[in-house]
Amino acid sequence: MGHISVHNLGKAYKRYAHKWGRFAEWVGFGPCHQSHWVLRDINLAIAAGEAVGIIGVNGAGKSTLLKLITGTAHPTTGHIERGGSIAALLELGLGFHGEFTGRENVWTSALLAGLDSATIHDQMAEIEAFADIGDYIDQPVRTYSSGMQVRLAFAVATAVRPDILVVDEALAVGDVFFQQKCFERIRQYRDAGTTLLFVSHSMATVYTLCDRAVFIDGGRIRRDGPPREVIDIYNAHVANRLGSGDLEIAAGERGQSAGSYGRGDCTVDHVEILYQDQPVHTLISDSEMTVRIQVAFHRSVTDPHVGMQVRDRRGEAIYMTHTHGLGLRVGPSANGDRVEVSFSFRASLIPGDYTVTAGVADGGLPGGHVRTSLVRRHDAARFTVTEDVRGPRWDGICNLSPSCAIERFARRASPSKPRISPEAL
Numbered sequence: 001m002g003h004i005s006v007h008n009l010g011k012a013y014k015r016y017a018h019k020w021g022r023f024a025e026w027v028g029f030g031p032c033h034q035s036h037w038v039l040r041d042i043n044l045a046i047a048a049g050e051a052v053g054i055i056g057v058n059g060a061g062k063s064t065l066l067k068l069i070t071g072t073a074h075p076t077t078g079h080i081e082r083g084g085s086i087a088a089l090l091e092l093g094l095g096f097h098g099e100f101t102g103r104e105n106v107w108t109s110a111l112l113a114g115l116d117s118a119t120i121h122d123q124m125a126e127i128e129a130f131a132d133i134g135d136y137i138d139q140p141v142r143t144y145s146s147g148m149q150v151r152l153a154f155a156v157a158t159a160v161r162p163d164i165l166v167v168d169e170a171l172a173v174g175d176v177f178f179q180q181k182c183f184e185r186i187r188q189y190r191d192a193g194t195t196l197l198f199v200s201h202s203m204a205t206v207y208t209l210c211d212r213a214v215f216i217d218g219g220r221i222r223r224d225g226p227p228r229e230v231i232d233i234y235n236a237h238v239a240n241r242l243g244s245g246d247l248e249i250a251a252g253e254r255g256q257s258a259g260s261y262g263r264g265d266c267t268v269d270h271v272e273i274l275y276q277d278q279p280v281h282t283l284i285s286d287s288e289m290t291v292r293i294q295v296a297f298h299r300s301v302t303d304p305h306v307g308m309q310v311r312d313r314r315g316e317a318i319y320m321t322h323t324h325g326l327g328l329r330v331g332p333s334a335n336g337d338r339v340e341v342s343f344s345f346r347a348s349l350i351p352g353d354y355t356v357t358a359g360v361a362d363g364g365l366p367g368g369h370v371r372t373s374l375v376r377r378h379d380a381a382r383f384t385v386t387e388d389v390r391g392p393r394w395d396g397i398c399n400l401s402p403s404c405a406i407e408r409f410a411r412r413a414s415p416s417k418p419r420i421s422p423e424a425l
């Protein structure tokens with residue numbers, strides 16, 4: 001129950017050169033179309049209970065893959081095997097009928113999803129409460145905002161825990177409170193054994209929810225593995241598309257990061273963590289630390305900027321900055337030049353393991369952005385933060401070091417009744 005196997009899956013849409021092409025083909029003029037392949041040679045085996053994030057740029061084929069897996073589109077090649085019940089929340093077309101009320105749509109969607117009327121009856125109050133759209137539940141769905149439609153769709157799709165839950169970006173439409181409520185339910189279902197298939201452009205969500213990521217590029221699987229490794233490769237790919245040219249991606253340790261990528265203009269030769277000017281691997285939370293990055297230039301670069309990222313144990317960047325963002329300039333650099341850039345800050349981090357990724361970009365842009373990524377070395381240094389047993393107690397991700405003021409207000413004494421003397425009367 002809950003497993004998915006995809007074998008040699010492919011999807012092609014027909015493209016007609018002429019607007020009469022489809023008709024001409026229909027009346028027997030022979031083939032008038034070209035096949036436009038949007039997915040090819042997809043092989044995936046997802047075990048029951050796995051949480052898989054599907055990532056890729058716009059148009060890569062992510063939604064198409066989900067549509068094929070959920071059965072809302074038919075494959076051109078290959079086949080899919082699925083075990084157990086499936087609930088899907090796909091980006092386009094939530095499957096509601098505009099003229100029916102929300103409540104009527106809940107009935108139709110839930111019946112189509114295979115729930116029996118007794119279950120729908122039992123779940124209706126819970127669905128209404130989760131969607132939280134008030135009186136709109138008895139209004140036609142055409143009067144709903146897109147956010148309201150997503151609220152209702154999610155509430156119906158997840159009213160009963162499915163064996164497989166497929167979510168495609170649609171949640172991005174809801175407000176932050178609703179998103180949190182949805183993620184809480186998704187987490188609960190995942191922890192209870194539901195297989196999760198999740199398409200998202202938010203890498204933070206993939207890190208948080210998924211234990212595996214699949215990067216789809218041009219309709220094919222480019223990488224399949226732990227989120228940290230796959231997201232690094234995806235980021236390198238995005239940097240390429242943003243004009244960094246053909247970045248060489250060097251493989252890192254399997255299951256770790258993507259190693260490094262770069263074009264050869266410069267290299268990040270050394271990254272170290274220092275405490276009181278000494279290289280260290282362990283720091284007490286809240287102590288002052290320095291990240292020192294050494295860069296060597298092999299070609300001239302007009303406006304280089306050196307940056308660093310501190311990443312947590314899952315690989316998610318919890319802080320990043322670069323010289324341009326801090327209002328500094330490295331200055332034009334020529335072949336053979338070397339620079340050393342040191343970032344010093346307080347390690348206001350929760351105890352745990354961290355890594356530092358270092359990179360160089362060319363061209364500072366307004367707003368603190370940089371134009372072209374030249375090189376990036378993932379997880380070039382690692383350090384552990386231990387608890388500051390003598391410092392104040394706190395929990396979370398980073399120490400915000402709040403000041404705290406307490407004001408006490410004594411309970412006001414009830415006013416005593418004015419005494420009126422008999423002489424005054």
Ligand SMILES: Nc1ncnc2c1ncn2[C@@H]1O[C@H](COP(=O)(O)OP(=O)(O)OP(=O)(O)O)[C@@H](O)[C@H]1O
Nearest residue numbers: 013014038056057058059060061062063064065091
């Ligand atoms: N019904 C269709 N007819 C023709 N082409 C289609 C159809 N549906 C999708 N495509 C094409 O298939 C390709 C993949 O689309 P898909 O929606 O799967 O991408 P995606 O990775 O989900 O993108 P996004 O992140 O923008 O949602 C795109 O080039 C798209 O134009």
